[in-house]
Amino acid sequence: MHRCAICQTNRAQVIRPKNGQKICKGCFLEVFELEVHTTIVENNIFPNRGERVAIGASGGKDSTVLAATLKALNERYDYGVEFVLLSIDEGIHGYRDDSLETVKRNAVQYGMDLCIVGYDSLYGWTMDKVVEKVGRKGNCTYCGVFRRQALDRGAKRLDISHILTGHNADDIAETVLMNFLRGDLPRLGRCAEIMTASPTSPMRRSKPLKYAYEKEIVLYAHYRELDYFSTECVYSPEAFRGNARSLLKELEKIRPSSVLDIVRSGEQLVHDTIATGKLDYEERNGQDEKRGGLVNGGRNAAPDQTNPESLPETVHEIENKAAHPSNDEPRVQTIGVCGKCGYMSSQPICKACVLVDSLNKTRAPVEVALVRD
Numbered sequence: 001m002h003r004c005a006i007c008q009t010n011r012a013q014v015i016r017p018k019n020g021q022k023i024c025k026g027c028f029l030e031v032f033e034l035e036v037h038t039t040i041v042e043n044n045i046f047p048n049r050g051e052r053v054a055i056g057a058s059g060g061k062d063s064t065v066l067a068a069t070l071k072a073l074n075e076r077y078d079y080g081v082e083f084v085l086l087s088i089d090e091g092i093h094g095y096r097d098d099s100l101e102t103v104k105r106n107a108v109q110y111g112m113d114l115c116i117v118g119y120d121s122l123y124g125w126t127m128d129k130v131v132e133k134v135g136r137k138g139n140c141t142y143c144g145v146f147r148r149q150a151l152d153r154g155a156k157r158l159d160i161s162h163i164l165t166g167h168n169a170d171d172i173a174e175t176v177l178m179n180f181l182r183g184d185l186p187r188l189g190r191c192a193e194i195m196t197a198s199p200t201s202p203m204r205r206s207k208p209l210k211y212a213y214e215k216e217i218v219l220y221a222h223y224r225e226l227d228y229f230s231t232e233c234v235y236s237p238e239a240f241r242g243n244a245r246s247l248l249k250e251l252e253k254i255r256p257s258s259v260l261d262i263v264r265s266g267e268q269l270v271h272d273t274i275a276t277g278k279l280d281y282e283e284r285n286g287q288d289e290k291r292g293g294l295v296n297g298g299r300n301a302a303p304d305q306t307n308p309e310s311l312p313e314t315v316h317e318i319e320n321k322a323a324h325p326s327n328d329e330p331r332v333q334t335i336g337v338c339g340k341c342g343y344m345s346s347q348p349i350c351k352a353c354v355l356v357d358s359l360n361k362t363r364a365p366v367e368v369a370l371v372r373d
Contacts, residue, residue, distance in 0.1 A: 006031070017213045017256050025223050032220050036208055037073050043194050045164075045206045049080030053162045054155045057085040057106065057114075059099035061221050062166030064106060064228035066209055069220075070164070071110045083110075086154045086163065088147050089118035091126020092234065099229040106227065117154035119146050123356050131235055133359055140239045142359075145351045149343065152203050167207040170214040170248065173259045176266040177244040192266030202344070213259060 002012040002022045010024035016031075023031065040046065046053070055070065057063045070083055087103045090096050100116065107114035120126050123146060131139045155163050172192060179188035190196055195206045209217065221228055236242065251258040337343065338350035349357075 014219060017215050017252075018260065020256070029220065029223055032212070032216060033069055033073060035211065036069050037077060039194070039211055040073070040079070040208055043206075045195065045208060046079045046081050050082075051080075051162065052082045052084055052158070052160050053164060054084050054086040054115075054151075054158060054160045055112075056151060056163055056165045057087045057103045058166075059087070059102035059106070059229040060166070061217055061226075061228045061230065062168055062171075062209065062214075064102070064226050065217050065221050065224075066164065066166040067106060067110050067112065068224060068226055070208065071112075083112050083164075084158055084160065085110075085112050085114045086151065086158065086160075087114065087116045088150045088154070089116055089120075090143060090147070091119050091128055093128055095231060095234050096127075098231070102227060102229040109227065115154050115158055117150045117157070119150065122146070122150055122153065123352065125356065125359055127235065130359065136235060139235055140241075142355050143235075145355055149350070149352045153343065155203055161202055162204045162206065164206050164208060166209055168209045168212050168214050168217055169259050169263055170245075172207070172210060172266070173248055173262040174241055174244040176262050177247060178240060181244070188266065188269065192263060192269070210263070211260065 004010045004012050004024035004027050005021050006023050006027040010026065012022035013025050014023050014028040015021070016023065016028070055063065055067050057067060067083070067085065073079070074081060074083070085103060085107050087100060089100060103116075104114065106112075118126075127139070127143055130142050134142070151163055155161065175191040176188065179185075179191055194210045195204060197204045220226075248259065248262070251262075255261070336345060336348075338345040338353055339348050340353040341350060343350055343352075345351075
């Protein structure tokens with residue numbers, strides 16, 4: 001029988017994937033919460049007392065653990081912030097409708113207000129309808145663009161400018177691998193950052209669980225007996241992320257520290273790139289937003305909007321090309337509003353409206369809801 005490596009009194013029940021340390025249930029819960037608190041303090045995630053902060057809540061293990069942990073830490077260390085749950089209803093029958101019931105219970109359990117924003121009301125399309133129209137190849141492109149804007153608009157409705165997401169170390173390592181395989185340097189740099197901001201969005205995003213392994217999050221939810229929804233999105237198996245996830249799991253079998261190694265590599269790449277002057281932070285944001293411009297109908301836009309099935313592939317081709325722009329291309333962004341929906345955009349038409357237009361080509365026009373948030 002192994003004794004806990006920390007308290008030396010209880011029987012070890014947990015083997016931590018980060019270091020192979022064998023500890024008891026009680027010490028594991030304390031260490032997990034302390035590491036999240038350390039991440040928050042070292043990165044100054046909550047600089048303003050009295051601030052209202054939105055937690056992106058899906059009902060899954062990550063967002064549920066994030067909400068439960070932050071509630072406990074806020075009471076223990078007095079961050080002085082108010083947390084609100086913000087959930088997106090993508091319109092996926094048998095998945096999101098069930099998970100939203102979990103979110104509603106979480107709101108009661110943690111004493112947090114809840115705001116739900118739906119694709120149907122914003123864009124006139126649910127993901128079920130999108131998949132029916134374009135198929136399962138590339139549907140995640142639509143969902144990703146819609147969700148990001150939906151989170152922004154939901155936070156604006158709540159008069160909030162800071163959103164927390166439940167991205168863990170495995171998620172970030174997968175994203176680093178994906179962007180590396182695509183050769184997308186600007187996104188590769190930004191995806192490894194714990195806090196991100198964009199000149200085209202008033203919202204700041206933070207990832208307090210950045211250094212927490214997925215296995216640790218599952219164990220924390222299990223030992224705390226948290227109420228969460230565990231079914232995977234029915235449309236995600238076809239996504240490119242699944243390939244990166246499989247690769248990461250194989251690497252982790254050989255070297256358990258591979259997850260954090262990849263995350264640290266992404267961070268180091270950003271540091272080295274900035275230090276050598278090859279691409280500073282503002283230029284990275286400029287290039288990233290310009291990629292959006294290429295997709296949003298700018299002067300170099302190329303997507304065939306008459307064929308929604310080909311649009312996601314075309315988007316990725318343009319983004320990959322834009323990741324290595326020529327030196328004489330301008331990087332200055334002018335922030336305005338979308339001419340169709342009225343939401344903030346660096347181009348005349350925002351990404352969401354471009355995708356909605358592609359979907360509406362063969363049916364009665366449906367526009368993105370005008371901004372009245």
